[in-house]
Amino acid sequence: MSSSAAAELNLSTSDALFTRAKNHIPGGVNSPVRAFRAVGGHPVFMQSAKGAWLTDVDGNRYLDFINSWGPMILGHAPEVVLNAVQAAIPASLSFGAPTRREVEMAELIKQMVPSIEKVRLVNSGTEACMSAIRVARGYTGRDKIIKFEGCYHGHGDSFLIAAGSGALTLGTPDSPGVTEGVARDTITVAYNDLEATRQAIEANKDQVAALILEPVVGNMGLVAPTEGYLQGLRDLCTQHGIVLIFDEVMTGFRLARGGAQELYGIKPDMTTLGKIIGGGMPVGAYGGRQDIMDCVAPAGKVYQAGTLSGNPIATAAGIAQLTYLQEHPELYAELNRITTRIADGTRQIAAELGLNYTVNQVGSMFSVFFTSQPVHNLEDAKTSDTEAFGRYFRAMLHRGIYLAPAQYEALFVSTAMTDELVDHYLTACRESMREAHGL
Numbered sequence: 001m002s003s004s005a006a007a008e009l010n011l012s013t014s015d016a017l018f019t020r021a022k023n024h025i026p027g028g029v030n031s032p033v034r035a036f037r038a039v040g041g042h043p044v045f046m047q048s049a050k051g052a053w054l055t056d057v058d059g060n061r062y063l064d065f066i067n068s069w070g071p072m073i074l075g076h077a078p079e080v081v082l083n084a085v086q087a088a089i090p091a092s093l094s095f096g097a098p099t100r101r102e103v104e105m106a107e108l109i110k111q112m113v114p115s116i117e118k119v120r121l122v123n124s125g126t127e128a129c130m131s132a133i134r135v136a137r138g139y140t141g142r143d144k145i146i147k148f149e150g151c152y153h154g155h156g157d158s159f160l161i162a163a164g165s166g167a168l169t170l171g172t173p174d175s176p177g178v179t180e181g182v183a184r185d186t187i188t189v190a191y192n193d194l195e196a197t198r199q200a201i202e203a204n205k206d207q208v209a210a211l212i213l214e215p216v217v218g219n220m221g222l223v224a225p226t227e228g229y230l231q232g233l234r235d236l237c238t239q240h241g242i243v244l245i246f247d248e249v250m251t252g253f254r255l256a257r258g259g260a261q262e263l264y265g266i267k268p269d270m271t272t273l274g275k276i277i278g279g280g281m282p283v284g285a286y287g288g289r290q291d292i293m294d295c296v297a298p299a300g301k302v303y304q305a306g307t308l309s310g311n312p313i314a315t316a317a318g319i320a321q322l323t324y325l326q327e328h329p330e331l332y333a334e335l336n337r338i339t340t341r342i343a344d345g346t347r348q349i350a351a352e353l354g355l356n357y358t359v360n361q362v363g364s365m366f367s368v369f370f371t372s373q374p375v376h377n378l379e380d381a382k383t384s385d386t387e388a389f390g391r392y393f394r395a396m397l398h399r400g401i402y403l404a405p406a407q408y409e410a411l412f413v414s415t416a417m418t419d420e421l422v423d424h425y426l427t428a429c430r431e432s433m434r435e436a437h438g439l
């Protein structure tokens, strides 16, 4: 072994908390991927974070590439967001009645994402996606939806459908508790395969209410749309009267101020938002064409409601973060530059070690796939060596680099990342790649 070994981490407080947690919380966590099952070992419990750095309950520090799975695009605890939250707190935490900030937030979202003519705030990305398809069904009077293998739209029943054996096969539930009836209304197709989508639409003529996708996928690892793919989907939806929904919960306000739809110049009928929109608070939103959104109660008959929706503290955080992004458009070019350095550097290190791994990147999102095959869809992603990825993840963790604890996740870069920190990451990457492969 020529790689330098990492110092042992003291994780005793994390381990003790995890033992306690398992007695009270299913699997010890409130969201499954946090349990580290895909990479082995125990989860690290966090105490605090500032800028690019996390500090755990044992006092270890980590350079963070998760950034709360996207929301912390300005790094952790940015003054501009913290100040807005602090200023909002004394006026009470919730009213269950309309507030000025909800109007300001709606105006801001519409400015940044012009395809949105009307918008409804909810409390999570899951809620946004569940609501969007209900509205699309109400609007079209049709039952079925098309989704794509490897795309994640939260844990709503309709979205937890396994990839069937091809586009025309009826779905089967991916999770116990999802009924076959629900599964029958979800059609799954391979991402980046326009012809399969066309066939699925033809085979379900006048029955498809909505087509929902991540325009750039983050949830099978980072996968970009191939040339012409999004425009092709746009054309198919227009032709067949299908509501095109871009799930921009991850990509919204991240790949550009106006999300992937701005970057690729495609106008969806509806958009779902989350993550960055709340500045770290639980916020989601769905919006789109006025004629579609006017189906939502009380303007229309499609019911959707929320006790804490438009919460005054959450909107304070969201407005502060979105306003900052709106007023600093230059930060997107800088995020892209620094993430390109990370992606290129990683690709080069893997190549030098004879591994030729695929590194996908769009803007400030990237993934290192432990496969030499180009990754354009879920099938490609699944050729990755997940055992080696797990060893790499643990080697990085022990060097103070906090990656997503699974191969099929995107990594996120914040404005707190500096060139010096990239150098630090690349050194750890080289050592960890060698350690993971016994080189």
Ligand SMILES: *Cc1c(COP(=O)(O)O)cnc(C)c1O
Pocket: 123, 124, 125, 126, 127, 129, 152, 153, 154, 155, 214, 218, 219, 247, 248, 249, 250, 274, 275, 284
């Ligand atoms: C995270 C995510 C969701 C779900 O959002 P939650 O806030 O976790 O419910 C939906 N769609 C995409 C694309 C996501 O990345």
